[in-house]
Amino acid sequence: MAKIQFDGVGKRYDNGAHAVRDLNLTIEDGEFMVVVGPSGCGKSTALRMAAGLEPITEGRLLFDGHEVNALSARDRDVAMVFQNYALYPHMTVSENIAFPLASRGMAKDEIAQRVARAAETLGLTEYLSRRPKALSGGQRQRVAMGRAIVRDPRLFLMDEPLSNLDAKLRNQMRAEIIGLQKTQGVTTLYVTHDQTEAMTMGDRIAIMRGGVLQQAGAPRDLYDHPANLFVAAFIGSPAMNLFQADLRFTDSGPVLVTSGGTLELGPGAALPARARDHDNRTVVVGLRPEHLSLGDGPGPSLAATLTLTEELPPEKLLHTLITAETPMTDQVVAVAADVDASAVGDLAQDARAHRSRLVARLPVDTPVPASGPLDLRFDPARLHLFDARDGQVIR
Amino acid sequence: MDNIAGSKSSLTWAVHISVALLVALWLFPTVGLFVSSFRTADQISSSGWWASMFAAEQNEVYRTADPDGTRVADGDMFVVSGNIFEAGLEGRSISRWGTSSRDVSAYAVGETADMGDGETMVLEADGSYEWRGTDDQISGRGQRIFATVTAPPDFTTENYETVLLSGNNTDNMAKAFYSTLTVTIPATIIPIVIAAFAAYALAWMDFPGRALLIACVVGLLVVPLQLALIPLLKLHLGIGIGKGYLGVWLAHTGFGLPLAIYLLRNYMVGLPRDIIENAKVDGATDFQIFTKIILPLSFPALASFAIFQFLWTWNDLLVARVFLIDSSGTTTVMTSQIVELLGTRGGNWEILATAAFVSIAVPLVVFFAMQRYLVRGLLAGSVK
Numbered sequence: 001m002a003k004i005q006f007d008g009v010g011k012r013y014d015n016g017a018h019a020v021r022d023l024n025l026t027i028e029d030g031e032f033m034v035v036v037g038p039s040g041c042g043k044s045t046a047l048r049m050a051a052g053l054e055p056i057t058e059g060r061l062l063f064d065g066h067e068v069n070a071l072s073a074r075d076r077d078v079a080m081v082f083q084n085y086a087l088y089p090h091m092t093v094s095e096n097i098a099f100p101l102a103s104r105g106m107a108k109d110e111i112a113q114r115v116a117r118a119a120e121t122l123g124l125t126e127y128l129s130r131r132p133k134a135l136s137g138g139q140r141q142r143v144a145m146g147r148a149i150v151r152d153p154r155l156f157l158m159d160e161p162l163s164n165l166d167a168k169l170r171n172q173m174r175a176e177i178i179g180l181q182k183t184q185g186v187t188t189l190y191v192t193h194d195q196t197e198a199m200t201m202g203d204r205i206a207i208m209r210g211g212v213l214q215q216a217g218a219p220r221d222l223y224d225h226p227a228n229l230f231v232a233a234f235i236g237s238p239a240m241n242l243f244q245a246d247l248r249f250t251d252s253g254p255v256l257v258t259s260g261g262t263l264e265l266g267p268g269a270a271l272p273a274r275a276r277d278h279d280n281r282t283v284v285v286g287l288r289p290e291h292l293s294l295g296d297g298p299g300p301s302l303a304a305t306l307t308l309t310e311e312l313p314p315e316k317l318l319h320t321l322i323t324a325e326t327p328m329t330d331q332v333v334a335v336a337a338d339v340d341a342s343a344v345g346d347l348a349q350d351a352r353a354h355r356s357r358l359v360a361r362l363p364v365d366t367p368v369p370a371s372g373p374l375d376l377r378f379d380p381a382r383l384h385l386f387d388a389r390d391g392q393v394i395r
Numbered sequence: 396m397d398n399i400a401g402s403k404s405s406l407t408w409a410v411h412i413s414v415a416l417l418v419a420l421w422l423f424p425t426v427g428l429f430v431s432s433f434r435t436a437d438q439i440s441s442s443g444w445w446a447s448m449f450a451a452e453q454n455e456v457y458r459t460a461d462p463d464g465t466r467v468a469d470g471d472m473f474v475v476s477g478n479i480f481e482a483g484l485e486g487r488s489i490s491r492w493g494t495s496s497r498d499v500s501a502y503a504v505g506e507t508a509d510m511g512d513g514e515t516m517v518l519e520a521d522g523s524y525e526w527r528g529t530d531d532q533i534s535g536r537g538q539r540i541f542a543t544v545t546a547p548p549d550f551t552t553e554n555y556e557t558v559l560l561s562g563n564n565t566d567n568m569a570k571a572f573y574s575t576l577t578v579t580i581p582a583t584i585i586p587i588v589i590a591a592f593a594a595y596a597l598a599w600m601d602f603p604g605r606a607l608l609i610a611c612v613v614g615l616l617v618v619p620l621q622l623a624l625i626p627l628l629k630l631h632l633g634i635g636i637g638k639g640y641l642g643v644w645l646a647h648t649g650f651g652l653p654l655a656i657y658l659l660r661n662y663m664v665g666l667p668r669d670i671i672e673n674a675k676v677d678g679a680t681d682f683q684i685f686t687k688i689i690l691p692l693s694f695p696a697l698a699s700f701a702i703f704q705f706l707w708t709w710n711d712l713l714v715a716r717v718f719l720i721d722s723s724g725t726t727t728v729m730t731s732q733i734v735e736l737l738g739t740r741g742g743n744w745e746i747l748a749t750a751a752f753v754s755i756a757v758p759l760v761v762f763f764a765m766q767r768y769l770v771r772g773l774l775a776g777s778v779k
């Protein structure tokens with residue numbers, strides 16, 4: 001168990017590609033840190049550098065304050081769970097779990113004891129003499145976990161360990177991994193692609209994009225206070241609604257001018273302190289789906305056209321369109337591209353049509369017309385404002 | 396869709412027919428050698444090996460027992476009776492017979508042959524006869540009987556006794572057999588051991604010049620070994636290895652290594668990277684990764700190369716001639732012995748067939764023992 005510090009860590013390949021830049025991240029002793037980001041964001045490279053499988057080309061990596069840059073993988077005393085489990089196919093389950101101990105020259109009876117304990121923790125006792133190919137996906141996953149917990153490593157590294165499991169099993173294993181990490185208390189660095197996994201599992205989350213750390217913090221913190229458009233668009237499902245508007249401070253308070261009309265935020269609207277600096281500038285407005293409501297309540301209203309209703313008790317999702325420019329900053333496009341290339345196409349189409357998609361999350365029993373115009377209201381205090389040029393949040 | 400299905404099935408037929416043809420092509424000579432090695436020289440010269448499986452009809456000459464001492468008086472006549480088939484020839488049956496070489500199938504079985512002046516002969520199908528005549532007629536040597544005989548298949552292990560156990564120096568293969576084994580086993584094991592280490596290093600260890608080394612190995616694949624025979628022999632003689640087992644082991648090792656390294660490296664490089672990285676994180680040294688992970692997983696490749704190397708060192712004549720066989724003749728290998736047999740016993744097909752079969756028996760056993768490793772998927776279940 002150790003405190004892990006990435007101190008300006010970078011990875012530059014011989015061909016000049018910069019996979020990770022100036023990564024500064026501290027993982028406290030016993031903390032569950034999830035690194036999340038779209039593919040190619042450098043999260044796996046960071047993990048592999050922590051494991052010692054990838055040489056660190058810039059900066060320092062510290063375990064408990066001691067630099068480990070030059071230590072080889074076998075001397076770092078870390079345990080890793082690979083995406084495809086990487087079980088040794090020619091060994092039985094018990095030999096697989098015993099391998100890390102045997103290769104460190106532990107005594108036989110001590111190994112047997114530890115393997116038995118790890119197998120019991122993971123419910124693998126009756127499969128100990130089987131080969132990996134005779135196991136189900138979930139069981140293989142457990143064997144890989146067993147191989148990690150059988151010795152008390154300083155650091156657990158997990159590289160998308162759940163991505164090969166089906167959805168149901170994934171939920172179950174997610175809970176098991178959290179439980180295991182809490183009881184073992186081992187510092188954990190967990191890499192995933194899936195923001196749901198990140199939100200539910202991590203004590204803290206680090207979001208990366210293009211080799212650069214975007215924001216690190218507790219899941220709620222990231223959700224409520226995204227540092228930039230990328231984090232805002234990446235975290236949350238359904239994603240945060242984003243549209244462009246001009247911010248103006250008038251006598252009757254701040255207003256947002258979209259191509260479809262003017263939104264009066266009211267004289268008492270609690271905008272971020274730095275919003276004044278963006279008077280008469282284009283900003284990107286962010287609104288979480290759950291912060292939109294229907295009807296006559298207080299707050300400004302958006303004229304929206306309902307296109308589709310999805311019911312998923314206890315809530316329903318209203319997919320609507322409003323007349324406002326879709327922000328096409330590279331951060332937003334990057335998040336869309338991570339979903340699918342077609343999502344980028346949809347975004348571009350919206351931008352050409354001068355409209356934005358807006359999703360509202362409402363209780364399932366809210367009466368809603370089948371289609372047509374809707375009045376969506378929001379609380380100005382829940383607004384997120386981002387600088388349209390660099391995508392940074394306006395605080 | 397019909398066309399696609401049709402072309403697929405005709406392709407399948409083509410494959411099946413080619414396989415059947417290839418099997419036949421290989422099987423006929425092998426079975427022929429095998430059968431011939433159990434036949435006598437006479438059988439080989441009188442009929443083909445395929446006929447030996449069935450009862451064959453042939454004309455043979457027999458002679459009754461000599462009358463003196465065996466004849467029995469019957470009134471004023473004397474009778475000699477017995478069976479023309481001695482012990483070991485049971486199971487034969489006679490269809491026609493005769494008493495004169497001018498007409499060897501004059502009589503049917505059970506018919507009485509009149510040999511003039513009251514002398515008669517009766518021969519039954521099972522070979523029992525009764526020869527009857529006067530005192531004068533039943534005397535001297537036994538009567539010749541020409542018989543058309545249907546003989547059951549008849550095989551002998553005599554050839555193997557000649558070739559393996561007894562026999563004189565030129566015929567005896569036992570010693571050559573052991574010489575070949577002495578050459579082949581180390582010449583198979585040494586290159587595999589060296590190549591496995593080299594292949595692991597070339598596949599999974601990072602060091603400068605690795606790509607160049609791999610290129611060199613691939614380049615060596617196309618160098619014909621004949622090119623190296625004379626310089627290598629000169630070297631062996633120069634540094635005192637001379638002609639002998641050590642020399643031939645080294646030569647086979649050298650000639651086998653490029654292919655061995657190439658084959659094993661390509662196999663090892665295809666092993667899942669995650670498994671090896673996981674072993675590194677698990678604290679295994681390079682040597683432990685090699686012995687505990689790579690070697691077991693590479694078993695199919697090791698086995699297939701072992702089969703190749705074993706077969707061509709076993710069948711090798713050239714390298715053994717150059718590096719091993721000296722004038723003393725104590726290290727003659729089987730291939731060389733068979734070449735000599737062709738000279739000394741060129742007409743004795745039974746000896747040649749037996750010698751040939753002795754020399755292919757071991758490769759056959761090795762192949763059938765190891766072939767299942769060629770197709771076994773050891774990697775199933777490791778990833779995903």
